Amino acid sequence: MLRVERICCLRRQKVGARLSTIHIKGPARLSGEISIQGSKNAVLPMMAAAILHKGITVLTNVPMIQDVDCMVSILNYIGCRCNRKGSTVEIDGTEIECAQIPDHFVSQMRSSIIVLGALLGRVGEGESRYPGGCLIGARPIDIHLQVLECLGARILEEDGQITARASAGGLVGAEIRLRYPSVGATEQALLAGVLARGMTIVYGAAREPEIGQLCDCLNRMGARVRGAGTGILVIEGVEELRDSRFAVRGDRIVAGTYLSAVMAAGGKAWLKEVRPGELELPLNLMQQAGAVIRRDEVQEEIFISMNQRPGGLLLETGPYPAFPTDLQSPFMAFLAAGDGESRIREQVFEGRFATAEELKRMGGRIYTEGREAVIQGIYPLIAGRVTARDLRGGAALAVAALAAEGETVIEDCRHVERGYEDLCRDLRALGAQAYWG
Missing domain, CATH: 3.65.10.10 (Enolpyruvate transferase domain)
Structure with a gap:
């Protein structure tokens, strides 16, 4: 297994939200x-997808919102180099130096959990805590973890901390049957399955337009994903991705x-x-x-x-x-x-x-x-x-x-x-x- 050096403690950045009134x-x-600004729910998993590529990913029409700022901070923290000019974000994923998502990011943004799948696909391991975000419901993440386990990851949960590790040969394609068409779990399967060995088939996949955008973005990067907009996604694992540019709708x-x-x-x-x-x-x-x-x-x-x-x-x-x-x-x-x-x-x-x-x-x-x-x-x-x-x-x-x-x-x-x-x-x-x- 590829081990990532734990230098995360050197990068303690905090994204603070100002208390405002309207x-x-x-x-x-x-x-x-x-x-209309670019889609929040589409761009965040695209930014996570940049982790999978040892090169440059450019996203345009990126909304200038706090969740994007938080994801930029996460990517910088783990070793990516993000350069933002207006609504364009360039992400250099050549080096990944850390596989741990620190607590202060996870507590702010629930969608940070999808970074786990990308880290597993790229470096074979990832650590996170149970995510935060808006208090609109329980939103259990067990379905996310089951997706990763289907692809061969070993999951350890202890005191709210999640540690995921792939086997020595990396993740392996599998059939995944979602009990509910969860958008986040579908994104997790896509991000983890792109570099997995063999073919991954996701049954009961989410059909939201944001999933379709992610599939389009991954294919632009060199992935092989079919079935966007349907309940069945087919992901043929590839060895590497390529530089790309994608406009967020x-x-x-x-x-x-x-x-x-x-x-x-x-x-x-x-x-x-x-x-x-x-x-x-x-x-x-x-x-x-x-x-x-x-x-x-x-x-x-x-x-x-x-x-x-x-x-x-x-x-x-x-x-x-x-x-x-x-x-x-x-x-x-x-x-x-x-x-x-x-x-x-x-x-x-x-x-x-x-x-x-x-x-x-x-x-x-x-x-x-x-x-x-x-x-x-x-x-x-x-x-x-x-x-x-x-x-x-x-x-x-x-x-x-x-x-x-x-x-x-x-x-x-x-x-x-x-x-x-x-x-x-x-x-x-x-x-x-x-x-x-």
Whole structure:
């Protein structure tokens, strides 16, 4: 087994999130045009994939968000050299000097766990703690560890510390059957399987567009991956990868957030650099609630116009192509300011209804029991002081503030900065009065 020298203690870098507040004056009516930032959920595993290559990986249209900053710090810590110029990140993975992901990175960002698979594939070992991130549910990682075990890794868990080691010959391709189409576990299988000996077949793989982007990126690097967009991925192991350049597509969840803002506030907006097909079900539901939507797949644009209060909806979250759990909170926000009764069933993360309590403080009539929420629309909502409980929940409160009378102050917006380049900047581009406090 290739042993990586433990020089990690020399690289104690910390990524600190500033404690911020967002101020939004409502009610507002929106009108404007914005370009959607690169996808957070796509770029993070692509950055981890750079570990697999003993050379240069260049990613463009990379969002300037805290989670990307955290991943850059992780890569630098283990020995990669990252050079960032605006929205372009160049990663030199020639040398990997450390296979341990330090605690202060893991506690900030749950997706750091996918680095384990890349380290196993590259150097045959990796260490991490159980990850942190938003408190939206249990999100067990045992499925991640089972993926690595299927490929021949030995896993040791002790006091929250995870140590994974491959055999002397490295990882070996295998058949992996996921009990749930987990995005993270599918990414883990892809990153660990690319350099494994033989063929890896993943049954029950996640079908999210971000998985498709990762497959495209890996193939650009010289990997052999087939089946993106289906429930079965086939990975033919290769001996090495090559230098590559890849453009990250627009973030469908950020786009969905700003579409929700128009639903809550009324008005119209043009969203550019996002693929409408990746938001098919949310767009259909917005039309059902009263919006006029125009899609342009060729130009990658979405136009939305909303001239009435949103009507009631029934929706249930689930793995793609079902309704995305990351948009459940923004939808709840505009439905709270709508007209009629809506019902939401959360089937992915049991903690996603934490934002409902904050919406109630704004006058929202929301009743939750278990995984179900009933929303009785009322307009306008009441401005006040609320707290961002998680990333998407914080953005949802900004959506609700656009339909509230007066100034809403959203506290603890460090979560929002993890996934949105500048929420206030984008809302101002649509005509809202939004600023950081």
